[in-house]
Amino acid sequence: MFSLVDEGPERSILARLILPGSVVEDDPLEELHGLATTAGTEVVDELTQKMGTPNHATYFGKGKVEELRLMVERHEAHVIFFDNDLSPAQVRNLEKATNAKVIDRTELILDIFAAGARTHESRLAVELAQLEYSLPRLKRMWTHLSRQSMGVGMRGPGEKQLEVDRRLAQKRIHDLKTELSKVESRREREVAGRNEMPTISLVGYTNAGKSTLMNALTEANVLAQDKLFATLETRTRRWHLPNRGHVLLSDTVGFIRDLPHSLVASFKSTLEETRQANLLMHVADASSPNVFEQITAVYQVLEELGIQAKDTLLILNKIDSINSPRVLNRVLDRYPHAIPVSAKTGKGLAPLCEAVGEALSREFLDVEIDVAHHDGKLLAYLSAKGKVESREFHDSHVTVRVRMPAAAMGEVNRSAIRITPTELKLTGEMADADETPDNGGVASVEVSDTPSSEVA
Secondary structure, three states, rough: OOOOOOOOEEEEEEEEEOOOOOOOOOOOOOHHHHHHOOOOOOOEEEEEEOOOOOOOOOOOOHHHHHHHHHHHHHHHHOEEEEOOOOHHHHHHHHHEEEOEEOOOOHHHHHHHHHHOOOOHHHHHHHHHHHHHHHHHHOOOOOOOOOOOOOOOOOOOOOOOHHHHHHHHHHHHHHHHHHHHHHHHHHHHHHHHOOOOOOOEEEEOOOOOOOHHHHHHHHOOOOOOOOOOOOOOOEEEEEEOOOOOOOEEEEEOOOEEEEEEEEHHHHEEEEOOOHHOEEEEEEEEEOOOOOOOHHHHHHHHHHHHHHOOOOOEEEEOHHHHOOOOOHHHHHHHOOOOOOEEEEEEOOOHHHHHHHHHHHHHHHEEEEEEEEEEEOOOHHOOOOHHHOOEEEEOOOOOOOEEEEEEEEHHHHHHHHOOOEEOOOOOOHHHHHHHEEEOOOOOOEOOOOOOOOOOOOOO
């Protein structure tokens, strides 16, 4: 039905139905344009329509469908991208009416992920998401679902081809989930085993500049391109923070508005770094006119992943692309604690390093803890929850120097003989003032470690 007339890129038309309550940007098709370009097509025309409810048969109204058909003829277009999710019947009716391929938003995003997947893990995740999306949309075709040919013994009496297709897809989905579950367990163990350094995860809207920022901070030389979803796999590098030492910095897949739920679930193992990070750095494109909507979309995905409560720094990137201070001030008025930077020029990286150091200090305490010799439970707890730097044995106790998460200090406060910050030794009146008799004479510890503002 559809054929290419030349060897150039496919010509595409963009379409969007704007429903009541939808967030309408200055250019309502800007993001879809970026997706279509990332998919390798040439955008030749655009069409939008405002309606109270979608047409149940063709999504667009009758007049707009005819307008789409004329656009296809005029531009000899091959594909129509909708910035909405369509039902299988709506896709079939639109294809019949316009004589062009019709692809909705979810299918386009899945196609981009499939083209960009490089590792075995990401390919499994994308295939699973595609199959779960395609299962209710199966037509009388099956060749993309399995390499095993159909034949004698593959169907029961009177069983239709479509039912066999669905059974094959369901079997493959089960196999993929089983394999991904093993990958997730292995990744979870790997990430959990990295207790030698604090971990920081970069999150943000796609094309916000996370990879560029990672390169600027770590000289990692990871791929950084001005396109949507340039990063699909998690990359982790060492980052040296001034006066603090090394931390692990991870760059993850970018998020997007209305990210398919099946894709989020499939990439759960890839996002394990984010789930177990000590700190999130949420990178936003401050130069985007849709920056508020993009920040909200990222928080929604984080909530879906169950990690919205993590300590997070908001980084306003690409300030070098902002011509008017009012544009940046508009964002800072809503997010006054955000940190403006330019990963491209290096501006603002020094305050960023300082803010990260302060944030990590909220998470970790460097302390010396006196533990009774017989208290093996507390000694084991310190080894399991913190990074033990040294042990010094005395007649009545063991002094353990350890870096501990602040959230794990409850058990220590209940059982330790004495707790002393290693960067602020408590002596004389200070020690007496900080001791709490109700807690067995244990010092109440609050450590603030503010690093130098020099860029690593």
